[in-house]
Amino acid sequence: MTQAEKKDLAIKATKVRMAVIEGTHSAKCGHPGGSLGAAELFTYLYFREMNVDPADPKAPDRDRFVLSKGHTAPGLYGALALRGFFPWEDIMTLRQIGSHLQGHPNMNMTPGVDMSTGSLGQGVSAAAGMALAAKHMGKTCRVYTLLGDGEIEEGEVWEAFMFAAHYKLDNFVVIVDKNGLQIDGPTAEVMDSGDVVEKMRAFGFEAVEIDGNDFDELERAFKQARETKDRPFGIVMRTVKGLGVSYMENAVEWHGKGPNDAEYEIAMSELNGKLAELEAM
Amino acid sequence: MAEVKKMATRDGYGAALVKLGEEHEDLVVFEADLAAATKTAVFRKRFPDRHFECGIAEGNMMAAAAGAASMGLVPFASSFAMFAAGRAFEQVRNSIGYPRLNVKIGATHGGISVGEDGASHQCCEDFALMRSIPGMVVLCPSDAVEAEAATRAAYEYEGPVYLRFGRLAIPVFHEEGMSFEIGKGEVLADGDDVAIIATGLMVYEAMQAAEALRDMGINARVINMCTVKPLDTELVLKAARECGKIVTAEEHSIIGGLGEAVCAVVAESGIPCRVKRVGVNDVFGRSGPAVQLLKEFGLSTENIVNTVRAI
Numbered sequence: 001m002t003q004a005e006k007k008d009l010a011i012k013a014t015k016v017r018m019a020v021i022e023g024t025h026s027a028k029c030g031h032p033g034g035s036l037g038a039a040e041l042f043t044y045l046y047f048r049e050m051n052v053d054p055a056d057p058k059a060p061d062r063d064r065f066v067l068s069k070g071h072t073a074p075g076l077y078g079a080l081a082l083r084g085f086f087p088w089e090d091i092m093t094l095r096q097i098g099s100h101l102q103g104h105p106n107m108n109m110t111p112g113v114d115m116s117t118g119s120l121g122q123g124v125s126a127a128a129g130m131a132l133a134a135k136h137m138g139k140t141c142r143v144y145t146l147l148g149d150g151e152i153e154e155g156e157v158w159e160a161f162m163f164a165a166h167y168k169l170d171n172f173v174v175i176v177d178k179n180g181l182q183i184d185g186p187t188a189e190v191m192d193s194g195d196v197v198e199k200m201r202a203f204g205f206e207a208v209e210i211d212g213n214d215f216d217e218l219e220r221a222f223k224q225a226r227e228t229k230d231r232p233f234g235i236v237m238r239t240v241k242g243l244g245v246s247y248m249e250n251a252v253e254w255h256g257k258g259p260n261d262a263e264y265e266i267a268m269s270e271l272n273g274k275l276a277e278l279e280a281m
Numbered sequence: 282m283a284e285v286k287k288m289a290t291r292d293g294y295g296a297a298l299v300k301l302g303e304e305h306e307d308l309v310v311f312e313a314d315l316a317a318a319t320k321t322a323v324f325r326k327r328f329p330d331r332h333f334e335c336g337i338a339e340g341n342m343m344a345a346a347a348g349a350a351s352m353g354l355v356p357f358a359s360s361f362a363m364f365a366a367g368r369a370f371e372q373v374r375n376s377i378g379y380p381r382l383n384v385k386i387g388a389t390h391g392g393i394s395v396g397e398d399g400a401s402h403q404c405c406e407d408f409a410l411m412r413s414i415p416g417m418v419v420l421c422p423s424d425a426v427e428a429e430a431a432t433r434a435a436y437e438y439e440g441p442v443y444l445r446f447g448r449l450a451i452p453v454f455h456e457e458g459m460s461f462e463i464g465k466g467e468v469l470a471d472g473d474d475v476a477i478i479a480t481g482l483m484v485y486e487a488m489q490a491a492e493a494l495r496d497m498g499i500n501a502r503v504i505n506m507c508t509v510k511p512l513d514t515e516l517v518l519k520a521a522r523e524c525g526k527i528v529t530a531e532e533h534s535i536i537g538g539l540g541e542a543v544c545a546v547v548a549e550s551g552i553p554c555r556v557k558r559v560g561v562n563d564v565f566g567r568s569g570p571a572v573q574l575l576k577e578f579g580l581s582t583e584n585i586v587n588t589v590r591a592i
Contacts, residue, residue: 115347116375116376118375119375119376122340126345126347126376128345129349129351129352130349136309156338156341156344163338163345
């Protein structure tokens with residue numbers, strides 16, 4: 001990708017981060033940490049990788065994305081709004097009565113959401129079912145899902161991994177967001193999942209580990225995923241939870257709470273600074 | 282009485298899947314390593330490319346079926362009731378019920394009549410679990426013919442449906458080609474001294490009970506309530522009004538099943554009517570031949586008769 005393209009993506013990722021802060025500040029709750037860390041991934045998927053059309057969000061042959069770690073909905077909503085699936089102003093209604101932006105994604109309320117998720121471990125199964133159905137129906141569309149590195153403690157995730165490999169779902173890309181933190185602390189202390197790349201390989205995946213906050217590495221991985229045949233593809237991406245807002249970075253307490261007014265001002269000023277810096281490049 | 286043909290409702294399910302499969306390309310089956318027992322094996326034999334084995338992983342199977350439904354397929358996901366409704370409850374609730382995806386859950390081996398396998402496999406809680414999910418349709422056919430009709434109706438209905446079938450061969454009393462409508466009870470015998478509202482294999486027992494009661498001078502109305510949810514409240518209230526006494530009968534816990542559903546409707550109506558429930562009395566099952574177990578747990582003609590006489 002060219003420098004100009006990369007700059008454009010970086011600007012968009014910064015705007016996705018702003019949506020995360022706007023939404024969780026307005027709601028006074030929500031999950032900013034994981035949403036911020038995966039901003040590059042959301043941006044890359046919706047602006048580079050996936051075949052989707054905001055004017056026809058239910059197009060039968062579109063690519064699908066299932067946010068298995070549904071609590072990072074603010075990040076997904078930011079990318080969807082930026083891509084034009086619904087007005088940017090809707091972000092400010094996150095988690096409020098009457099809003100289509102539920103605390104966790106709802107496929108029947110929000111344009112662009114392909115599966116209702118939130119209960120950890122289930123989205124990956126649904127996504128695998130979609131990939132199987134796509135193959136069965138002769139569709140060429142691809143299915144993507146994002147899991148948390150805490151989420152993979154759910155046994156169902158490994159059931160889904162076996163299923164995906166068994167059915168040779170090479171239209172299926174599983175991304176694991178390895179930010180190293182979950183609600184009760186570092187994943188290594190709560191429940192150490194060890195070498196996830198090796199585990200995915202052992203389950204029949206082609207798998208790579210990358211820096212998930214780096215667009216070049218994301219591009220390389222998704223390209224490799226497209227070239228992989230007869231097996232599902234795993235991307236274990238290291239990210240910095242809370243990236244882009246200094247006091248949220250690698251801070252476990254920002255997993256699930258919204259910034260207050262003062263914290264909001266700091267976050268937005270940092271993100272606006274980043275935006276100005278990128279635009280001046 | 283002439284010897285009646287006996288067949289398990291799960292056989293009606295398997296036969297229906299094949300027939301529907303011939304008619305509808307989009308019908309697929311998801312199975313969790315029990316194909317011979319759930320009878321999806323007959324579908325697998327005819328349509329091997331449309332039968333997806335998921336292994337012993339019911340949670341993944343239910344959510345994967347939900348994903349497949351979102352793509353436009355009509356998956357029938359099968360396992361034993363214990364694992365379909367029990368083990369995978371939360372997947373059914375969150376990935377099928379909440380997004381209202383078009384998955385049909387074909388749960389076999391419901392109730393005590395599983396027999397020798399014992400309590401771990403005798404699911405008497407599935408109505409309670411499935412009824413509590415908003416929008417979930419719950420069907421429990423009374424014979425193999427109705428099982429086939431209910432399976433067809435489930436396919437034609439747009440939205441999640443839980444179908445409960447049995448392992449035990451039971452009398453077939455419906456005529457082939459019967460009409461079936463989700464949400465409508467079926468009056469099998471008229472009478473206005475008491476109404477027996479039954480579902481599943483207890484329907485035939487209720488009919489037998491009504492015959493025995495007639496000899497005692499009690500005219501019992503028999504209602505086959507295949508649709509446990511949404512309940513045919515109109516028919517229940519009509520029975521309450523005209524009979525003033527209702528006995529419910531189900532191969533399920535008395536907690537959370539058809540009996541409680543009927544009680545709720547009658548109690549809230551203000552119609553003076555007593556209701557008594559025949560069901561599994563808040564206990565676990567155990568091993569033994571199904572027919573003997575049913576008697577032992579009070580799931581019998583005799584117990585319905587006694588309950589009617591005691592009301």
